[in-house]
Amino acid sequence: xxxxxxxxxxxxxxxxxxxxxxxxxxxxxxxxxxxxxxxxxxxxxxxxxxxxxxxxxxxxxxxxxxxxxxxxxxxxx
Amino acid sequence: xxxxxxxxxxxxxxxxxxxxxxxxxxxxxxxxxxxxxxxxxxxxxxxxxxxxxxxxxxxxxxxxxxxxxxxxxxxxxxxxxxxxxxxxxxxxxxxxxxxxxxxxxxxxxxxxxxxxxxxxxxxxxxxxxxxxxxxxxxxxxxxxxxxxxxxxxxxxxxxxxxxxxxxxxxxxxxxxxxxxxxxxxxxxxxxxxxxxxxxxxxxxxxxxxxxxxxxxxxxxxxxxxxxxxxxxxxxxxxxxxxxxxxxxxxxxxxxxxxxxxxxxxxxxxxxxxxxxxxxxxxxxxx
Numbered sequence: 001x002x003x004x005x006x007x008x009x010x011x012x013x014x015x016x017x018x019x020x021x022x023x024x025x026x027x028x029x030x031x032x033x034x035x036x037x038x039x040x041x042x043x044x045x046x047x048x049x050x051x052x053x054x055x056x057x058x059x060x061x062x063x064x065x066x067x068x069x070x071x072x073x074x075x076x077x
Numbered sequence: 078x079x080x081x082x083x084x085x086x087x088x089x090x091x092x093x094x095x096x097x098x099x100x101x102x103x104x105x106x107x108x109x110x111x112x113x114x115x116x117x118x119x120x121x122x123x124x125x126x127x128x129x130x131x132x133x134x135x136x137x138x139x140x141x142x143x144x145x146x147x148x149x150x151x152x153x154x155x156x157x158x159x160x161x162x163x164x165x166x167x168x169x170x171x172x173x174x175x176x177x178x179x180x181x182x183x184x185x186x187x188x189x190x191x192x193x194x195x196x197x198x199x200x201x202x203x204x205x206x207x208x209x210x211x212x213x214x215x216x217x218x219x220x221x222x223x224x225x226x227x228x229x230x231x232x233x234x235x236x237x238x239x240x241x242x243x244x245x246x247x248x249x250x251x252x253x254x255x256x257x258x259x260x261x262x263x264x265x266x267x268x269x270x271x272x273x274x275x276x277x278x279x280x281x282x283x284x285x286x287x288x289x290x291x292x293x294x295x296x297x298x299x300x301x302x303x304x305x306x307x308x309x310x311x312x313x314x315x316x317x318x319x320x321x322x323x324x325x326x327x328x329x330x331x332x333x334x335x336x337x338x339x340x341x342x343x344x345x346x347x348x349x350x351x352x353x354x355x356x357x358x359x360x361x362x363x
Binding site: 050053054056057058060061064065066067068069071072075076 | 087090091094168299302303305306307309310313342343345346349350
């Protein structure tokens with residue numbers, strides 16, 4: 001039982017942690033590129049912003065699915 | 078949670094994360110605990126009631142605005158509704174290149190409905206469940222711990238999956254309508270690897286079919302799980318914050334402000350991806 005509980009916590013930590021790494025790298029790349037593009041061509045900024053938010057939602061998704069599953073493991077199972 | 082059982086943090090969280098269930102056991106209607114063995118035909122009545130109710134609120138508000146719309150100087154209410162409609166219409170025009178009368182109303186419905194369902198997340202987590210427990214105890218004589226109420230429909234995976242399945246069926250419907258059954262099968266089997274030699278092509282078909290089927294089925298899955306995961310995690314953090322005592326007020330405020338972004342963004346992403354998927358399904362030049 002104790003071992004099960006410990007393994008559960010480790011699984012949750014891995015799920016949230018590794019998901020966060022991927023999202024962080026993705027957001028870093030995308031945000032940096034977005035700012036760069038806005039600095040070069042400020043008139044494109046509004047249309048780029050909309051596209052950036054769509055992509056932000058997409059990048060967010062995988063990590064958030066991981067967090068959701070982790071929360072289910074932690075509190076429901 | 079049975080009466081007399083100690084109230085722990087885990088119990089409290091589980092109580093918040095359990096849907097009110099309804100099912101039939103031995104020919105009569107049963108609720109919650111009695112439904113643990115009911116299997117597939119269990120209705121989550123709180124999800125159903127809140128989602129349908131919010132859908133009706135959406136219809137009522139927009140109908141009212143449409144009835145009262147004037148060509149003169151519009152009021153604030155009409156301006157707001159027009160802003161929402163124009164925002165959705167512009168997005169549809171930019172993304173969907175085919176001709177369809179269904180896409181824009183569908184996108185508007187998905188956007189506002191999902192937004193309203195997500196918005197329930199901002200109501201403090203204990204208000205409505207505690208009220209439901211109070212009503213259950215005084216009006217029906219049930220122990221208030223046995224009354225379950227989950228007020229955010231999108232934190233129930235059945236709701237998001239239902240939305241995604243609806244979009245999925247529309248995708249298949251549009252594919253078949255625009256390209257015909259043959260075109261749809263061709264799309265599934267002749268891409269992405271194509272060869273001029275018929276023998277090589279025949280060898281490539283199973284491989285293509287596998288790839289394209291996975292790509293097709295992954296769409297509704299990611300659509301449903303994205304919305305569910307975001308809202309579920311957000312709701313859980315609200316519940317956890319609600320358990321820390323008086324310090325919760327500033328924490329709640331910070332998380333709620335951050336969560337407003339997530340609420341709008343997820344509704345927007347769900348709408349946008351619906352349009353993109355349907356646009357892909359109804360475009361011929363693959």
